[in-house]
Amino acid sequence: MSMIHLLIGITAIIGTVITYYAALKIHHKYHYPFTLPMLIATIIIVLILLIIPISYETYMIGGEWINKLLGPAVVALAYPLYMERKLLKKMVVPILVGTCIGALVGISTGVLLAKWAGFGEEILLTISSKSVTTPISMAITESLDGITSLAAIFVMIAGVGGAVLHSYVYKYTKIHHYLGKGIGLGSASHGIGTAAALENSQLEGSISSIAMSISAVVVSVITPWMMNLLL
């Protein structure tokens, strides 16, 4: 690895962390759903990359290192889960039922809306698993012969979209119980939704991380079968 390579990498890492902290501060001062730190930080970094300009590939020399920590960060979700285990045990049925309904609705509405709008089969296959976390969605899309890189983008829109909109959605649909809120966020917006749920409470976050995990398993099992039905 060359010196310049290392320098770019370190700059990208430090730059991302500083931008994230700045976004946290902005979110603290102007506390609205659309000032989600992750959204603000992403927009700032995208703008910087476009203005200078730096390619995404170059940015990822450093970005890759932060991306690698996503794995252990998901492992860390066992901590809130463990802390809330006694309460969660009492809610097994609503958690399972809610998450399965979410999985069915996510696959069918995404595919049917895209079909109705006239998109081709390749897009329909790709959009089917957008509610689950990136690695699963990409794996499902690959096995269905969809477009894997596009799957990652759909997952991201579902994640950020849900995290930004959930407070409005819950207000108008009168979903106010932490169980419903957590299940909804985890089922619709996977890890990014879980991060949003954790901001509300540790309990809501734990429920969301359970919903995200169950939904990952359920969606990967039923998607191929549902696609036969929907296409």
Place this chain on the structure above:
Amino acid sequence: MVKVMKITLHIIILCLLASLGNWIQHTFHLLIPGSVIGMIILFILLFFNIVKLSWIDEGAKFMVRHLTLFFIPATVGIIDYFDLFLGKGILLFFIVIISTILVMVSSGWISQWLIMRKE
């Protein structure tokens, strides 16, 4: 300083568990991602007291608090896909958003209804 060392050490343990999860996923060709397998393993280890809470708590709390930081580099990847959402492609953006809201409302509403009936 002690706290920083502790957090770092705890994160290393979490990294090892994530690697173990990835290894299990690849060895057994599972569709569940390695990180989720790692999460389940850590939960079981904590539950049976094989891993003490004090071995991972500071690191876990830190990572959970800053969960979204770790999503940022992947999300910046949208930069390479702007063209896709020009023209008719923009419909896909709205379809994903609408479907996401429908998932949130249906799953959230039914689970809330079930728990409220019970309580």
